[in-house]
Amino acid sequence: MDRLTLRRPDDWHLHLRDGAMMRAVLPHSAAHFGRAIIMPNLVPPVVTARDAAEYRDRILAAKPRGSAFQPLMTLYLTEETELRDLRAAAEIGLITAVKLYPAGATTNSASGVRDFTKVRRVLENMAQIGLPLCVHGEVTDPEIDIFDREAAFIDRVLDPIRRDVPGLRVVMEHVTTSDAVDYVRGGGDDIAATITTHHLVINRNHILAGGIKPHYYCLPVAKRETHRRALVAAATSGEASFFLGTDSAPHTDAAKLQPCGCAGCFTAPNTLSVLAQVFEAEGALDRLEAFTSLNGPAFYRLPVNTDTITLERGAPVEYPAAIDTDDGPVTVFDPGMPLHWRVLD
Ligand SMILES: NC(=O)N[C@@H](CC(=O)O)C(=O)O
Numbered sequence: 001m002d003r004l005t006l007r008r009p010d011d012w013h014l015h016l017r018d019g020a021m022m023r024a025v026l027p028h029s030a031a032h033f034g035r036a037i038i039m040p041n042l043v044p045p046v047v048t049a050r051d052a053a054e055y056r057d058r059i060l061a062a063k064p065r066g067s068a069f070q071p072l073m074t075l076y077l078t079e080e081t082e083l084r085d086l087r088a089a090a091e092i093g094l095i096t097a098v099k100l101y102p103a104g105a106t107t108n109s110a111s112g113v114r115d116f117t118k119v120r121r122v123l124e125n126m127a128q129i130g131l132p133l134c135v136h137g138e139v140t141d142p143e144i145d146i147f148d149r150e151a152a153f154i155d156r157v158l159d160p161i162r163r164d165v166p167g168l169r170v171v172m173e174h175v176t177t178s179d180a181v182d183y184v185r186g187g188g189d190d191i192a193a194t195i196t197t198h199h200l201v202i203n204r205n206h207i208l209a210g211g212i213k214p215h216y217y218c219l220p221v222a223k224r225e226t227h228r229r230a231l232v233a234a235a236t237s238g239e240a241s242f243f244l245g246t247d248s249a250p251h252t253d254a255a256k257l258q259p260c261g262c263a264g265c266f267t268a269p270n271t272l273s274v275l276a277q278v279f280e281a282e283g284a285l286d287r288l289e290a291f292t293s294l295n296g297p298a299f300y301r302l303p304v305n306t307d308t309i310t311l312e313r314g315a316p317v318e319y320p321a322a323i324d325t326d327d328g329p330v331t332v333f334d335p336g337m338p339l340h341w342r343v344l345d
Pocket residue numbers: 015041106107136217218219220247249250263264265
């Protein structure tokens with residue numbers, strides 16, 4: 001097979017940032033994706049309906065001319081989130097989901113939730129209206145080893161919340177462990193998971209062996225190879241509970257390459273080429289469309305995109321090692337292998 005036509009993919013977890021950074025990164029997602037769930041962890045975060053409407057308008061204004069890319073907005077859940085504001089935003093279709101960051105778990109999560117009893121009423125209302133909760137699933141307890149924080153989150157936080165609030169629809173974002181894959185598989189129709197591009201390619205050795213590689217540092221941090229294999233198996237299985245959320249998370253090189261560097265991999269420019277390579281290696285190219293274009297809309301109860309994209313296999317695809325922004329260069333994810341699948345214009 002050297003040509004592959006798919007329903008146009010969507011990205012169910014994307015960081016576009018704001019200002020100069022947004023203008024530089026947005027065209028890379030808009031070139032390939034129909035829609036994307038836009039993560040709200042700006043500084044300050046997108047917490048009110050008004051913040052979301054203004055952010056959406058800034059994205060639409062920065063969108064390349066002629067692009068039909070649709071940002072699907074989210075609210076950043078805080079202990080002060082107002083129920084009325086959130087319900088109104090959902091009713092008019094301004095927001096597609098709400099994002100839960102445990103306070104301190106990841107980039108710009110300081111305004112996140114510490115005491116989960118304080119958001120219970122909001123969660124109950126979300127269950128009632130079927131509004132999905134996107135979850136960064138890591139505990140923040142410094143006593144818990146960073147490689148165990150996702151598995152611990154399932155037992156200590158996520159499962160108790162789901163028992164407490166039956167019917168709450170949850171997307172466990174950027175899963176990195178076989179524990180999360182198993183939990184989502186056994187969790188019924190109200191839970192799904194996004195899987196990133198980079199977690200299908202790297203394990204923790206890529207970050208640490210032979211010298212430290214800050215551009216592979218993201219959260220949740222990549223785990224051991226057995227976990228990566230579980231993610232590849234889930235993504236390539238075609239199972240409805242697993243879909244693409246790239247978590248493309250641009251930071252300038254200056255912010256990544258320092259004694260305390262930021263977490264995040266910037267994968268927007270080459271994501272689809274990397275994914276096709278991974279699926280081909282598994283003999284699963286026929287299930288790429290389910291992962292990139294069908295399972296996400298089904299969970300979010302949205303129609304699939306009506307148009308298609310075509311990938312073609314050939315000589316290795318060229319992509320920039322970094323993109324320029326007015327804030328400085330942003331390094332593009334290096335999958336460490338030649339990519340033979342290019343997206344045709
Ligand atoms: N994934 C990351 O390592 N970073 C994300 C935040 C997040 O998705 O947790 C970011 O905003 O930079």
